[in-house]
Every structure is written in structure tokens, then in C-alpha cells.
Amino acid sequence: MDDGCNQVNPSAALIDLRPVTVLDSITELQTADRHKVAVTGSHGGLASGRHALAHGVAAVIFNDAGVGLNGAGTRSLADLDRWGVPAAVVSHLSARIGDGRDTMRSGVVSACNGTAQALGVRPGHSCLAAVAALRTSAAHAQETDTAGFASASGQVGPHHVVILDSASLIGPDAAGSVAVTGSHGGLPGRRAARALKHPARFAAFNDAGVGKDQAGIARLEVLDSQGVPAVTVRHDSAEIGDGSSTLRSGVVSYANSLAIRSGARAGASLIEVIRRLPE
Structure with missing residues (x-):
């Protein structure tokens, strides 16, 4: 079965691949994580995305938290798209929420934004395949004080x-x-x-x-x-x-x-x- 690896931008070899940080919670982001691809066990809600944005990640993967009321568990995707930051969520049935390593190891993408799609990420791809694609992201750290958790x-x-x-x-x-x-x-x-x-x-x-x-x-x-x-x-x-x-x-x-x-x-x-x- 196609895991999506063959959809990575063929010019990726000419790009300095982004480093990856694996976190159980998006709140663990540090200054050193700017420009990195963040794989996190956190939900993909709006505040999580704003927190990631404020820390200048190049791309991010969350848990969809069952999507939930008003699509709240994936709301960060569209918001991050507006800032040109590729983002995806894995299914809550494929990876334990709150567990970054399990997200990386067994997560299956359930949704992604247009910026991530442009890099080759698709629903159904493994998290590992999505990370391989997202490492080619050209997104830069955002200088923003966007509101996160209140x-x-x-x-x-x-x-x-x-x-x-x-x-x-x-x-x-x-x-x-x-x-x-x-x-x-x-x-x-x-x-x-x-x-x-x-x-x-x-x-x-x-x-x-x-x-x-x-x-x-x-x-x-x-x-x-x-x-x-x-x-x-x-x-x-x-x-x-x-x-x-x-x-x-x-x-x-x-x-x-x-x-x-x-x-x-x-x-x-x-x-x-x-x-x-x-x-």
C-alpha cells in the first residue's frame, strides 16, 4: 500500500530538511523548536495551533481528538493555513492522545490543511510519511503574539x-x-x-x-x-x-x-x- 513517501517533493534532496521535535504536549515547545516540524500528542484545537504559531514551528502534527463539537479538534488546520504553516492531525483511534511518540509511531493522518497537501500529505498516510513530507516545508518562524491558551x-x-x-x-x-x-x-x-x-x-x-x-x-x-x-x-x-x-x-x-x-x-x-x- 502507498504510504505517501513517493509523493514527497522530488526536489527535497536539494532542500535542507527540517529537524523534528516530538512532544507529548504542544505546551512543551521551547525557543529551540523554532523552524522545526513538531509532532505532538496535543489536540488540534485553535489554541494549540496559535501556540505552535507563536513558537515559530515550520510544520505541526496534532491529534484530532475525535473532532468533536463544531469541529474544534481540527480547527487549527484552517487557521494555520492562513499563515502558510502546514499542519495535519492523526486519528484519535490510531494514536494515544497526549503521547507524542505513539503519534509518531502509529498515527494515521485523518485531515490536513492545504499547505500540507501541497507538500504531498494526504489523509490515510502514516504519521511517519507525513513527517517525511513536512520536513521539506519552506515555512519560516512567525513573529506573532497570536493569542493561545487563556x-x-x-x-x-x-x-x-x-x-x-x-x-x-x-x-x-x-x-x-x-x-x-x-x-x-x-x-x-x-x-x-x-x-x-x-x-x-x-x-x-x-x-x-x-x-x-x-x-x-x-x-x-x-x-x-x-x-x-x-x-x-x-x-x-x-x-x-x-x-x-x-x-x-x-x-x-x-x-x-x-x-x-x-x-x-x-x-x-x-x-x-x-x-x-x-x-
Whole structure:
């Protein structure tokens, strides 16, 4: 079966191939990653793409997170196209979300933007084949301060809520608060220490379509062992990468045992679950 390698620009041998960086989360990008092809376990939401853009990557591959409400899991593709940055997503059924190495090793492209298509990337190609094509990208680092992940806070009933587009934004001030995130419920790098950087009273994530090896809900069990009640909301009920959407329209899909004891149930509105949490 054609893996797409024969569609790489034939003049690629005359081009300095872009180096590749493999990341479990797009939030791990460093200054040294400018001009590189980034292969990441993060969802392909708008904020992820803006974060990649601000760090000047030459090209990027995300997880489609089950696509989800309003196509949020792949929304970065069109946005990056406008900046001339090639981008693709792999199917959440082919690679574990939050696992960059699995994305590289077993990811299968489910969608890509026009700039990536011009380099020969197509849906159905392996991630490895897509990377081979994207390494020929002539895109340059963008000098932009485009908005990426944001945070806010508010009150739901008697409870203080921190609203985070990315769980990476959580700080020590979240202790005693409810943390509502736009992040997937996967475990970055499959490492327990990265389930939540700072403990919260209750935490909510997007299930990202659950996906391969149920990776999209892997944080829940780990947070249970760490004493944090946690739930995921259905990927088709809230836009991934948008904490406000999680709070506004999220419907619980899975809950750990501590969250169940706190009253969370599959099918319940997240905002109602939070309102009814014990004081």
C-alpha cells in the first residue's frame, strides 16, 4: 500500500530538511523548536495551533481528538493555513492522545490543511510519511503574539471556579477551587505526575473521543489515586481547548470514583454537577 513517501517533493534532496521535535504536549515547545516540524500528542484545537504559531514551528502534527463539537479538534488546520504553516492531525483511534511518540509511531493522518497537501500529505498516510513530507516545508518562524491558551475565574453557586483552556495553566492558587479545563483527559507522556500540576478540589476535562486505549480519559483513574475528584465531558458537547465551553455546555461522559461520590453522573450537565458539589 502507498504510504505517501513517493509523493514527497522530488526536489527535497536539494532542500535542507527540517529537524523534528516530538512532544507529548504542544505546551512543551521551547525557543529551540523554532523552524522545526513538531509532532505532538496535543489536540488540534485553535489554541494549540496559535501556540505552535507563536513558537515559530515550520510544520505541526496534532491529534484530532475525535473532532468533536463544531469541529474544534481540527480547527487549527484552517487557521494555520492562513499563515502558510502546514499542519495535519492523526486519528484519535490510531494514536494515544497526549503521547507524542505513539503519534509518531502509529498515527494515521485523518485531515490536513492545504499547505500540507501541497507538500504531498494526504489523509490515510502514516504519521511517519507525513513527517517525511513536512520536513521539506519552506515555512519560516512567525513573529506573532497570536493569542493561545487563556484562563479566567468565576463563581458557580458557592464554588470558586478556575477556567483554563489548558490544564498546563493551573497554578497553586487552584487549591480548594474547581478546575474546569479545555484539555483532553489523557495523561501526557503516560506519566502520573503530569495528571494535574497542582491539586484542585474537583477537575473537569474533555474526553477527546476517548480514542485508542481509552487514552482520552486516562487522567481520571490517576487523579482518583491522588485524591482529586475528576470528570470528562463528551467531546461532542463542548469545544476542546476552550475551558469556557467545557463549563457552559459540557455533559459528563466519565467520572472517577471520588467524583461519583461527589454526585457526578454520566449524562449530567457539568455546571449542574459543580453547583451541587458539597460545600
